Amino acid sequence: MPVLTQISSRVLNESDTPTAKAIASTIGRMITAGELPVDTKLPTVRQLSRSLAVSPTTVSEAWQGLSAVGAIETRGRNGTYVRVPSGRGSPRRYRRVTAGSSHLAIDLSTGTPDPDLLPDLGPHIARVGRNSFTSSYLDSPVLPELEELLLASWPFEPESLTVVDGAMDALDRVARVVLRLGDRVIVEHPCFPPLLDLLEQLGCEIIGIDMDENGMVPDGLRTALEQRPTAVFLQPRAQNPTGIAINESRAKHLSEILEPSSALVIEDDHANDISAAPLVSLGSWLPHRTVHIRSHSKSHGPDLRLAAVGGLGD
Numbered sequence: 001m002p003v004l005t006q007i008s009s010r011v012l013n014e015s016d017t018p019t020a021k022a023i024a025s026t027i028g029r030m031i032t033a034g035e036l037p038v039d040t041k042l043p044t045v046r047q048l049s050r051s052l053a054v055s056p057t058t059v060s061e062a063w064q065g066l067s068a069v070g071a072i073e074t075r076g077r078n079g080t081y082v083r084v085p086s087g088r089g090s091p092r093r094y095r096r097v098t099a100g101s102s103h104l105a106i107d108l109s110t111g112t113p114d115p116d117l118l119p120d121l122g123p124h125i126a127r128v129g130r131n132s133f134t135s136s137y138l139d140s141p142v143l144p145e146l147e148e149l150l151l152a153s154w155p156f157e158p159e160s161l162t163v164v165d166g167a168m169d170a171l172d173r174v175a176r177v178v179l180r181l182g183d184r185v186i187v188e189h190p191c192f193p194p195l196l197d198l199l200e201q202l203g204c205e206i207i208g209i210d211m212d213e214n215g216m217v218p219d220g221l222r223t224a225l226e227q228r229p230t231a232v233f234l235q236p237r238a239q240n241p242t243g244i245a246i247n248e249s250r251a252k253h254l255s256e257i258l259e260p261s262s263a264l265v266i267e268d269d270h271a272n273d274i275s276a277a278p279l280v281s282l283g284s285w286l287p288h289r290t291v292h293i294r295s296h297s298k299s300h301g302p303d304l305r306l307a308a309v310g311g312l313g314d
């Protein structure tokens with residue numbers, strides 16, 4: 001089937017009067033599914049707009065959205081093509097940050113805890129080996145005692161809670177469930193480079209919000225919400241790289257601004273209790289819209305790679 005027919009029938013199937021975002025999202029999904037492989041030549045703006053009965057501006061906007069997230073590229077007069085992915089799974093920015101840090105006495109940018117300060121997990125791991133904690137694959141994925149402990153200190157009542165392989169794993173899993181190619185996502189500016197790598201790999205449009213000493217600047221968030229982002233990622237304390245902690249009044253203010261939107265809040269409490277700042281979660285005000293991640297890598301060691309993630313359910 002010609003690419004033009006393939007795209008227009010799919011777009012019209014999904015929406016009668018497609019907007020630029022709908023066109024971009026549909027094409028994004030077709031690229032993700034491999035239905036439009038790399039190097040596929042896309043129809044011209046004029047051809048597609050005629051076929052969809054929308055204005056050329058709408059298709060141009062869709063093209064801009066897709067090229068902004070690296071999904072397509074225009075090769076001069078030769079036309080517009082599906083692009084080679086920018087390297088799935090490659091932590092580009094993080095490598096750049098950590099390359100060349102060997103001249104530093106202590107490199108804090110990696111966020112790696114000092115091994116001398118970590119507790120000796122040996123006796124505890126030996127105990128795991130001796131005991132059988134689960135009797136079946138069908139048991140609850142979180143040991144009831146652990147769940148009880150986590151719930152007792154969770155900043156809000158989560159709809160569901162589980163344990164994964166570290167905060168990065170949690171961010172990755174949550175992002176892959178809630179985000180689609182072309183989605184807009186709000187992050188703190190500056191933020192943790194691997195999060196940007198992840199969002200870029202998913203083809204999201206990243207909107208950075210400046211921070212002051214209490215976290216995201218409220219006016220910046222308010223303005224960015226006009227772009228209808230799908231999610232807001234933030235670190236409630238020991239923000240990497242600034243060290244900033246969100247205080248209670250800022251968290252409440254940000255929650256009020258977010259209230260009328262449909263954006264999900266994804267919080268990365270990567271430092272957990274090694275941070276001296278009290279934990280404040282937007283989940284206290286937006287419990288049904290927040291996913292809170294608590295890592296134990298900094299307190300127990302990155303090789304343990306354990307994090308709890310709890311918040312909104314399915």
Ligand SMILES: Cc1ncc(COP(=O)(O)O)c(C=O)c1O
Nearest residue numbers: 111166167168192240270295297
């Ligand atoms: C902000 C932030 N999130 C996530 C992580 C990774 O955490 P984990 O080891 O639990 O995957 C780090 C590690 O430094 C971090 O700084």
